[in-house]
Amino acid sequence: DTAVSQTPKYLVTQMGNDKSIKCEQNLGHDTMYWYKQDSKKFLKIMFSYNNKELIINETVPNRFSPKSPDKAHLNLHINSLELGDSAVYFCASSGTSTAETYNEQFFGPGTRLTVL
Amino acid sequence: GNSVTQMEGPVTLSEEAFLTINCTYTATGYPSLFWYVQYPGEGLQLLLKATKADDKGSNKGFEATYRKETTSFHLEKGSVQVSDSAVYFCALSDQGTDDKIIFGKGTRLHILP
Numbered sequence: 755d756t757a758v759s760q761t762p763k764y765l766v767t768q769m770g771n772d773k774s775i776k777c778e779q780n781l782g783h784d785t786m787y788w789y790k791q792d793s794k795k796f797l798k799i800m801f802s803y804n805n806k807e808l809i810i811n812e813t814v815p816n817r818f819s820p821k822s823p824d825k826a827h828l829n830l831h832i833n834s835l836e837l838g839d840s841a842v843y844f845c846a847s848s849g850t851s852t853a854e855t856y857n858e859q860f861f862g863p864g865t866r867l868t869v870l
Numbered sequence: 871g872n873s874v875t876q877m878e879g880p881v882t883l884s885e886e887a888f889l890t891i892n893c894t895y896t897a898t899g900y901p902s903l904f905w906y907v908q909y910p911g912e913g914l915q916l917l918l919k920a921t922k923a924d925d926k927g928s929n930k931g932f933e934a935t936y937r938k939e940t941t942s943f944h945l946e947k948g949s950v951q952v953s954d955s956a957v958y959f960c961a962l963s964d965q966g967t968d969d970k971i972i973f974g975k976g977t978r979l980h981i982l983p
Contacts, residue, residue, distance in 0.1 A: 758913070794975070795957050795975070795976040796975050796976065797973045797976065799970055799971070844914070846913075846914075858904075858919065859914075859971060860916075861913030863912055863913045
């Protein structure tokens with residue numbers, strides 16, 4: 755009964771390749787996110803989707819393209835991978851904000867991407 | 871803009887020691903404040919939160935009080951355990967601006983047996 759799942763857990767690939775990371779949540783949440791965590795553990799938001807609509811699009815290279823086929827899934831496609839893309843990518847989701855649950859996010863286990 | 875500043879780690883303590891991890895914030899509106907914890911090899915989990923001034927969030931023996939006058943949300947625990955070793959992130963979300971969560975840079979905590 756995993757809440758937020760990501761595949762693959764590890765991804766090792768060559769520079770220049772195109773790869774995708776998948777995320778699924780079974781919490782019934784409307785909003786999903788992609789974060790990038792670098793080697794120093796710094797966490798930075800990349801994208802946010804609400805009900806399949808792009809809400810937050812931070813300054814990331816346009817080689818990164820999120821796709822949300824439905825509100826339970828948010829995939830991340832990366833073109834022409836570069837060495838600097840090596841990081842751990844986390845998917846997260848959040849539900850309708852209430853006074854008790856305001857913007858509480860639930861994170862997936864992460865995908866460690868290594869670009870050689 | 872909004873920001874979160876937390877003490878740099880790593881922080882190394884012996885088991886049963888008292889823990890404080892400092893966190894201060896800058897926000898234009900009235901943010902909600904959070905502490906998330908990341909155990910080795912896992913994603914982040916919400917540890918505790920506070921949504922308005924003077925609220926105290928608590929969970930698993932950890933506490934943090936929302937101090938508007940000092941714009942702080944310091945994390946404390948009276949007696950740490952080896953199992954508390956993790957990275958701790960202070961964060962804020964400001965509904966008055968753009969709703970996204972802004973995380974601090976994280977503080978790695980090592981607890982020695």
